[in-house]
Amino acid sequence: MTVIDIPGSKSVTARALFLAAAAEGTTTLVGPLASDDTEGFAEGLAVLGYEVERAPGAWRVRGRPAGPAAASADVYCRDGATTARFLPTLAAAGHGDFRFDASAQMRRRPLAPLTEALRTLGVDLRHEEAEGHHPLRIAARGVKGGAVTLDAGQSSQYLTALLMLGPLTAEGLSVTVTDLVSEPYVDITLAMMRSFGARPTREGDVFTVPPTGYRATTYAVEPDASTASYFFAAAALTGREVTVPGLGTGALQGDLGFVDVLRRMGADVAVTPGGTTVRGTGRLHGLTVNMRDISDTMPTLAALAPYADGPVRIEDVANTRVKECDRLEVCADNLRRLGITVTTGPDHIEIHPGTPRPAEIVTHGDHRIVMSFAVTGLRTPGISFDDPGCVRKTFPGFHAHWENALRP
Ligand SMILES: O=C(O)C1=C[C@@H](OP(=O)(O)O)[C@@H](O)[C@H](O)C1
Numbered sequence: 001m002t003v004i005d006i007p008g009s010k011s012v013t014a015r016a017l018f019l020a021a022a023a024e025g026t027t028t029l030v031g032p033l034a035s036d037d038t039e040g041f042a043e044g045l046a047v048l049g050y051e052v053e054r055a056p057g058a059w060r061v062r063g064r065p066a067g068p069a070a071a072s073a074d075v076y077c078r079d080g081a082t083t084a085r086f087l088p089t090l091a092a093a094g095h096g097d098f099r100f101d102a103s104a105q106m107r108r109r110p111l112a113p114l115t116e117a118l119r120t121l122g123v124d125l126r127h128e129e130a131e132g133h134h135p136l137r138i139a140a141r142g143v144k145g146g147a148v149t150l151d152a153g154q155s156s157q158y159l160t161a162l163l164m165l166g167p168l169t170a171e172g173l174s175v176t177v178t179d180l181v182s183e184p185y186v187d188i189t190l191a192m193m194r195s196f197g198a199r200p201t202r203e204g205d206v207f208t209v210p211p212t213g214y215r216a217t218t219y220a221v222e223p224d225a226s227t228a229s230y231f232f233a234a235a236a237l238t239g240r241e242v243t244v245p246g247l248g249t250g251a252l253q254g255d256l257g258f259v260d261v262l263r264r265m266g267a268d269v270a271v272t273p274g275g276t277t278v279r280g281t282g283r284l285h286g287l288t289v290n291m292r293d294i295s296d297t298m299p300t301l302a303a304l305a306p307y308a309d310g311p312v313r314i315e316d317v318a319n320t321r322v323k324e325c326d327r328l329e330v331c332a333d334n335l336r337r338l339g340i341t342v343t344t345g346p347d348h349i350e351i352h353p354g355t356p357r358p359a360e361i362v363t364h365g366d367h368r369i370v371m372s373f374a375v376t377g378l379r380t381p382g383i384s385f386d387d388p389g390c391v392r393k394t395f396p397g398f399h400a401h402w403e404n405a406l407r408p
């Protein structure tokens with residue numbers, strides 16, 4: 001049995017940083033993820049004037065319920081969509097003149113439903129270049145609150161940002177969603193807001209958040225379930241048994257549901273209060289699966305799929321086209337480089353069984369393309385990457401960890 005220590009969840013760390021910054025008192029995050037995304041978030045907070053202390057394994061944030069200490073700031077959000085969508089929303093609740101920018105990759109990713117909702121709530125927000133994209137400027141004067149309608153069919157992060165803003169408004173917030181992807185991420189948001197003393201509620205498509213503010217706490221960050229998916233897929237492919245402690249029945253992250261896909265394909269899976277174990281059985285069946293809720297694991301499955309005994313069809317993942325790259329086409333293109341037959345449609349990908357041949361994977365700077373095709377590489381020697389270092393976004397130590405844990 002191989003026990004794998006997986007770094008902290010990116011999604012949980014980003015939310016915890018927002019909530020800690022907005023809370024009354026000082027919060028300690030235990031086991032936060034230290035990676036480009038989350039360090040970028042923490043540095044963004046520091047530029048806004050929050051006190052953030054980062055020691056290995058524990059980060060402390062002194063909350064400022066009134067908002068950023070800086071009267072003006074220029075914040076660079078790097079590649080992180082959580083940073084690029086959550087931080088401007090936090091700043092909007094304060095008072096000051098703030099500019100936000102991001103990497104070329106993040107500048108291409110959409111923002112409009114969130115920034116339109118903020119404007120509806122009275123926030124003075126201006127896109128400097130392309131409408132609905134970074135860079136942007138906010139003249140923050142606090143947010144009164146009220147009711148907004150939101151299309152979160154492209155990204156749940158718009159809704160998460162607005163929900164986390166709710167307790168900081170003067171009168172509370174109500175958000176009606178007309179569409180919603182990646183719904184389990186919203187459950188993470190609601191659960192974590194409650195851990196910081198807020199009282200959000202949901203009735204169908206309507207989310208209501210009273211203006212309670214937040215209270216500091218000590219918050220333990222669970223391991224990252226999307227990162228764990230590569231190690232679980234490795235077990236299913238190679239017949240090993242892999243256990244990830246700390247990610248079990250009580251986990252917040254929907255991406256742990258990836259192990260249900262592996263179970264359907266033939267792997268043995270045990271999810272217990274202490275962690276999750278996947279054991280490969282030698283069977284890997286083809287299947288059709290809807291990954292709308294867990295689309296960060298679509299590339300993991302796509303990279304494993306050639307080894308299944310029938311076609312693997314992944315449906316309802318249109319929004320993977322607006323991630324770090326167009327993941328549907330980039331997965332298809334790389335699988336074709338490996339000699340595999342693939343078709344794509346607007347919201348699906350279908351991969352046929354085959355024997356991958358060695359090739360260089362074109363990563364488009366997408367960490368998940370590297371980590372996913374590392375799974376393919378366990379059975380196909382000679383797979384390389386044009387930019388292996390882009391794993392720094394969520395898992396800087398990936399390559400060493402992978403070699404140590406899984407190479408024979
Ligand atoms: O809220 C979050 O932490 C995230 C939500 C998901 O994004 P979308 O809602 O854009 O699918 C996910 O893909 C991303 O990695 C993290």
Ligand SMILES: C=C(OP(=O)(O)O)C(=O)O
Nearest residue numbers: 079080081082296323368
């Ligand atoms: C889509 C991702 O990241 P984000 O949207 O947070 O940049 C991801 O980590 O796969």
